[in-house]
Amino acid sequence: MRIVVCIKQVPDPEGPRDAYFINTANATVEPRGIPPVLSLFDENALEAALRIRDQIPQGSVSVLSIGKRIPNAVMLKALAAGADSLVKVEDESLDASGLDSYITAQVLAAALSKLGFDLIVVGRQAADWNDGQVGIGIARLLDLPSVTLVRSVHLSGHDMEIERVLPQGYEIVRTALPALIMVGGEAGELRYPSMIQRREAKNKPITTWNLIDIGLTTLPAKRVIRQRLFAPELKDRACRMVDGASLAEAGRNLAERLHSDRVV
Amino acid sequence: MSMHDAKPCILVAVELQSGDLHPLALEALQAGSQVAQGINGRMSAAVMGNGTGMAVKRLQGFGLEHVYVVDDPLLDGYQSEHYSAALTAICQSAAPVYILMPNTLTGVDLAPRLAWELDAGLVTDCVAVQNAEDGPVFVKPVYSGNVMAVYRAATCPFLVTLRPRAFAPMQPQNAKTTTIVPVTCTFNPNPRVAQVQHLDAEVQGIRLETAERIVAGGRGMGGSEGFGQLRALADVLGAAIGASRPPCDLGWVAPTAQVGQTGEIVAPGLYIAVGISGSTQHLAGMSGAKTIVAINADPQASIFRVADYGVVGKYEEVIPTFTETLKDMLTEEA
Ligand SMILES: Cc1cc2nc3c(=O)[nH]c(=O)nc-3n(C[C@H](O)[C@H](O)[C@H](O)COP(=O)(O)OP(=O)(O)OC[C@H]3O[C@@H](n4cnc5c(N)ncnc54)[C@H](O)[C@@H]3O)c2cc1C
Ligand SMILES: Nc1ncnc2c1ncn2[C@@H]1O[C@H](COP(=O)(O)O)[C@@H](O)[C@H]1O
Numbered sequence: 126m127r128i129v130v131c132i133k134q135v136p137d138p139e140g141p142r143d144a145y146f147i148n149t150a151n152a153t154v155e156p157r158g159i160p161p162v163l164s165l166f167d168e169n170a171l172e173a174a175l176r177i178r179d180q181i182p183q184g185s186v187s188v189l190s191i192g193k194r195i196p197n198a199v200m201l202k203a204l205a206a207g208a209d210s211l212v213k214v215e216d217e218s219l220d221a222s223g224l225d226s227y228i229t230a231q232v233l234a235a236a237l238s239k240l241g242f243d244l245i246v247v248g249r250q251a252a253d254w255n256d257g258q259v260g261i262g263i264a265r266l267l268d269l270p271s272v273t274l275v276r277s278v279h280l281s282g283h284d285m286e287i288e289r290v291l292p293q294g295y296e297i298v299r300t301a302l303p304a305l306i307m308v309g310g311e312a313g314e315l316r317y318p319s320m321i322q323r324r325e326a327k328n329k330p331i332t333t334w335n336l337i338d339i340g341l342t343t344l345p346a347k348r349v350i351r352q353r354l355f356a357p358e359l360k361d362r363a364c365r366m367v368d369g370a371s372l373a374e375a376g377r378n379l380a381e382r383l384h385s386d387r388v389v
Numbered sequence: 390m391s392m393h394d395a396k397p398c399i400l401v402a403v404e405l406q407s408g409d410l411h412p413l414a415l416e417a418l419q420a421g422s423q424v425a426q427g428i429n430g431r432m433s434a435a436v437m438g439n440g441t442g443m444a445v446k447r448l449q450g451f452g453l454e455h456v457y458v459v460d461d462p463l464l465d466g467y468q469s470e471h472y473s474a475a476l477t478a479i480c481q482s483a484a485p486v487y488i489l490m491p492n493t494l495t496g497v498d499l500a501p502r503l504a505w506e507l508d509a510g511l512v513t514d515c516v517a518v519q520n521a522e523d524g525p526v527f528v529k530p531v532y533s534g535n536v537m538a539v540y541r542a543a544t545c546p547f548l549v550t551l552r553p554r555a556f557a558p559m560q561p562q563n564a565k566t567t568t569i570v571p572v573t574c575t576f577n578p579n580p581r582v583a584q585v586q587h588l589d590a591e592v593q594g595i596r597l598e599t600a601e602r603i604v605a606g607g608r609g610m611g612g613s614e615g616f617g618q619l620r621a622l623a624d625v626l627g628a629a630i631g632a633s634r635p636p637c638d639l640g641w642v643a644p645t646a647q648v649g650q651t652g653e654i655v656a657p658g659l660y661i662a663v664g665i666s667g668s669t670q671h672l673a674g675m676s677g678a679k680t681i682v683a684i685n686a687d688p689q690a691s692i693f694r695v696a697d698y699g700v701v702g703k704y705e706e707v708i709p710t711f712t713e714t715l716k717d718m719l720t721e722e723a
Contacts, residue, residue: 136532138532138533138670139533139668142535142669144535145532145533145535145536147536152538154531154532154536225510226511227510249497249651250513250651252533253531253532254531254532254538255513255514255529255530255531255650256511256513257497257501257513257514258501258504258511258513260501261498261501261502261505262501262505265502265505265506270581270582271469271582272469272582273469273497273498274494274497274498276644286585290494290644291467291494291587292493292494292495293589293590294587294588294589294590295587295588295590296584296585296586296587296588297584297585297586297587297588298582298583298584298585299582299583299585300581300582300583301581309651310634310637310638310644310647310651311644313638314638314639346543347510347543348504348508348509348510348511348543348544349510349511349512349540349541349542349543350540350541350542350543351538351539351540352526352539352540352541353538353539354531354536354537354538354539355536355537355539356535356536356537357530357534357535357536357537359694360676360695361694361695362681362694362695362696362697363697364683364693364694364696364697364698364699365697365698365699366693366698366699366700366701367698367699367700368700368701371706372700372702372703372706372707373706373707373709373710374710375700375702375707376700376706376707376708376709376710376711376712376713376714377710377711377713377714379682379684379698379700379707379711380710380711380714380715380718381714381718382698383682383698383715384715384718388659388680388682388698389626389659389715389718389719
């Protein structure tokens with residue numbers, strides 16, 4: 126069974142506010158002083174894929190990433206955690222200013238067709254632009270059944286029983302392979318690699334393609350126009366600090382303060 | 390669009406909750422009315438479900454042009470394929486220029502499916518609509534809320550999902566009555582993804598979405614035991630339990646307790662944040678609270694910037710006396 130996980134590299138989403146510099150010329154964001162990382166939910170997607178592979182005697186997990194330039198150093202984390210190989214599609218045109226979800230899905234679908242797969246696993250949404258559309262787009266382009274908000278997957282033959290999140294609980298749905306699943310935090314944190322795994326990761330195969338390799342000569346037109354970016358207004362509140370001779374007293378004082386201010 | 394109707398259609402897809410209109414539908418209608426105003430269009434609603442009567446009736450009071458309805462037993466509970474088919478059928482009747490829906494767990498699944506079905510562009514999780522000369526633009530927080538992006542349609546129709554609590558609920562108006570348009574839809578009898586079982590979450594105590602008071606814990610709670618202390622506090626206050634992402638991911642609390650950009654977006658009267666640093670993703674879910682109280686060991690924690698009351702210190706030493714004192718005060722009153 127061949128599992129492919131789509132992973133995007135993004136600037137660390139938990140950096141300080143001024144780390145995200147706005148380039149007004151092309152409406153993109155330039156990270157300042159924060160490292161690129163695997164997009165948060167794509168780590169969950171990889172973990173979901175590894176848990177599925179754990180259920181079967183034979184299976185492979187490949188990681189697929191597209192972008193203008195994809196540093197291997199960041200992707201090594203995925204290989205160390207257990208992915209078997211990495212495929213990158215790099216091209217000058219795959220730049221944030223030229224992409225939207227529609228084009229990204231087209232490129233990923235073309236690469237996936239070339240790669241071959243039984244199951245595609247993607248993140249719920251990328252941690253930079255948070256679009257949350259690429260997965261369903263790939264499924265649509267490749268005519269696959271797709272399930273969103275996946276918490277866990279149980280393989281039974283050529284079928285998958287999938288636990289998915291509902292507003293008020295969970296449901297179990299069944300679908301047949303080949304298929305695509307979209308994964309969020311519910312799927313669990315990415316496992317931690319051992320020192321040996323980390324070392325071995327460097328020897329795992331990495332393939333680099335360009336757009337022509339995957340049969341794309343021109344990219345389609347965008348469906349969404351990002352007109353401009355701006356910095357949000359900060360609406361800080363005036364915090365009234367409550368203290369006391371001890372923290373226990375601070376706790377009492379806080380209760381009394383909230384009571385006298387009619388908050389409780 | 391029919392011949393006599395020259396005004397462009399803005400279609401708002403509403404969700405049902407226990408057979409009635411989902412509260413967030415009113416926010417989507419508010420956003421829709423802003424778009425309608427900007428392009429001199431008319432707003433209509435799309436209702437899908439099994440037993441839509443109550444919701445359709447409530448939609449009468451909003452000056453809508455049409456309420457398009459697909460009512461079918463197969464729509465009893467959200468199912469991707471059937472709901473996309475139903476909404477696609479409605480769009481064929483309504484020929485909307487803009488399609489809006491709330492960014493709920495349902496919207497997260499349905500909106501992209503519809504967008505791909507209609508070859509339409511989609512902007513998710515928008516917090517504002519602005520009317521520019523060449524049409525409406527949609528504002529969305531990106532990069533963890535550190536940057537705002539302004540998007541414009543490059544397709545017609547164009548889809549937008551709306552962040553909960555970003556728009557004020559639309560008030561009913563005594564406008565002319567709305568035409569109800571039943572729409573027929575052919576469903577695939579064998580959907581590719583079939584439901585096998587439905588499991589309701591064991592909701593402990595008060596529900597987060599509608600709670601007037603929320604006591605929330607973060608990574609600083611250190612484990613599920615810490616949440617035991619918060620439950621005692623929540624019991625005294627009649628509050629729901631919330632959490633930042635790490636406690637949910639680590640299994641200290643149910644994943645349904647997550648507050649934030651990718652969790653529940655809440656606006657209670659009182660939000661007590663304990664051991665939560667105040668990441669922009671968490672703030673996105675609770676900064677609409679009327680009063681925010683923060684308890685955190687780090688005086689530099691960002692949560693204090695959005696809080697109204699703060700205590701700097703380890704929660705283990707603050708929460709017990711805080712809970713005790715509140716309990717005494719509140720039982721005295723009762
Ligand atoms: C795309 C994306 C979506 C996300 N969505 C969400 C979301 O919906 N909701 C969400 O919450 N997060 C979300 N996150 C994660 C978010 O970026 C933060 O990582 C997370 O909110 C941090 O949680 P925290 O404040 O509990 O933990 P930390 O940032 O680790 O903070 C812990 C705090 O506890 C304090 N502390 C430690 N010990 C004690 C003690 N004994 N007493 C008192 N205080 C103590 C510390 O001073 C610190 O401030 C998302 C991230 C991404 C990238
Ligand atoms: N450049 C990319 N390379 C690989 N996967 C991607 C890329 N962009 C998006 N994806 C995948 O699609 C998911 C959803 O992305 P988005 O729709 O852009 O929010 C991500 O979590 C990834 O799994």
